[in-house]
Amino acid sequence: MKQKKFVFCRYSFKEDPDSKEEKRVEKxxxxxxxxxxxxxxxxxxxxxxxxxxxxxxxxxVIAEHDNIIVFRLNDDKDIKITLPTGTTTNNIDDYKEKTESSYPYCHIxxxxxxxxxxxxxxxxxxxxxxxIDRILKxxxxNFNRLIKEYGYTIEFEKILMRAKAxxxxxxxxxxxxxxxxQICLTAKRDGETAKFANFSSDNDINGLIKRGEENEAKEVFFGSKYAKGTNxxxxxxxIDTMFNVAEFVSKNDCEIRVKMSKSGMICLNDEVVPMYFMPDLAIENFQMKSSLSIEKGDYELLKWLNECxxxxxxxxNETTPPAKISCPN
Known part of the structure; x- marks a missing residue:
């Protein structure tokens, strides 16, 4: 059985600015x-x-227990799979096939x-x-719609483990x-202004962040080129500077990319997320145990989550120099 691989993100509830305060419940x-x-x-x-x-x-919803919710979400794709009829003979002519729809899914x-x-x-x-970005969207x-009546929105935050970069x-x-x-950061906006702002020659990082925020360009680029043998x-x-800049470029989809001479482009956003293999049958065992009377916390799924x-x-918490920069006023 192939082990399931999971990417971890954080989520939190924020007050909905469009909601009325008197109707908003406690956090x-x-x-x-x-x-x-x-x-x-x-x-x-x-x-x-x-x-x-x-x-x-x-x-x-597969199981809900001890504030752990195991949820299965299907894609809309209709994949055709071929199934045998279960014939007991070895005659090929007796072996018929049928096609059924299959909607692949992921666990959340x-x-x-x-x-x-x-x-x-x-x-x-x-x-x-x-x-993962598509799933988060x-x-x-959907959850913003489902919790809107309580006066809150849900916010998911991708985790970048920069020390792994x-x-x-x-x-x-x-x-x-x-x-x-080359190492570069690209910030893309949803706006309609089809401009491209290139700040590659800008050495003032704090100034770069501020100008990147104020600029109306649909895409903001900042990068540096390197020769073979660079220290x-x-x-x-x-690389660490790029992560620092990305922290402060708000309301944008930031990508940090590294170009190699032979291997081509590496998107660090995809490579340095916390990704872990789940132990075999952890979900199945949790589903079975959640319906039984068991000692709280005495199951593999919770232990795996805590370890991750x-x-x-x-x-x-690990990083490489320089120290974190401050966000410009």
Whole structure:
């Protein structure tokens, strides 16, 4: 059995500025109501935009126990699979086939607990092409609709474990006898202004952030080129600087890319996310145990979640110089 691979993100509840204060529930209450969505529904009304229309996605709440919610979300793709009829003869002429529709799915696990809440999303390339950003957009739009009456919105935050970036680049350099030729950050907007702002020659990082925010361009680019034999510390510092800049370029889709001389482009956003393999049958065992009377916390899924979160906290605190820059006023 192939092990399931999960990407971890954080989520939180924010006050909806469009809601009336007198109708807004306490923050602890909205977290409780969010959990109840999965307790009472079994299946939720989850929609996805497809062209100009919206389609309803199949989904199922597998289990909910101890503030752990295991949720299954199906893609809209209709994949045809061929099934045997179960004939008992060896005669090929007797072996008939039939085709059925199959909607691939991914598991989504919410740890709906504490001030800092985590969600683990299965990276399944047959479902939404394994695109975590696309899944997060679907979840954001639908859960905002479902909790709107409580006066809150849900916000998902991708986690970038920047300490892993240099080890990844170093490994590629050694294995392919390669070297870094360029490091760049691109911030894309949803706006209609088809301009392109290039700040590659700008050495004032704080000024760059401010001008990048104020600029009306649809795409803002900042990057540096490197020759073979460039000092490793310079490259490590440049990567860390890009992560610092990305933290402050708000309301934009930022991508940090490293171009190698042989290996081509590496998107660090995809490579340095916290991704972990789940133990075999952890979900199935949790589903079975959640319906039984067991000692609280005595199951593999919770232990795995806690171990992953501990590793995220440890690795996320590690960084390379320089020290963090401050956001400009």
């Amino acid at each position: 602890e209450k909205v977290q409780e109501q969010f959990g109840k969505l999965f307790q009472t529904a079994g299946k939720l009304q989850i929609y996805m935009k497809k062209g100009k229309e919206e389609v309803c996605l199949q989904n199922n 696990i919410f740890l709906n607990l504490g001030d800092v809440k985590y969600v683990a999303i299965e990276k399944n390339y047959s479902t939404f092409n394994g695109n 679907i979840l954001t739009a 240099w080890s990844l680049i170093k490994r590629r350099c050694i294995s392919n006898n390669d070297y870094v030729t 490793e510390l310079s490259i490590k510092n440049a 979160i501990d590793d995220i906290k440890k690795t996320e």
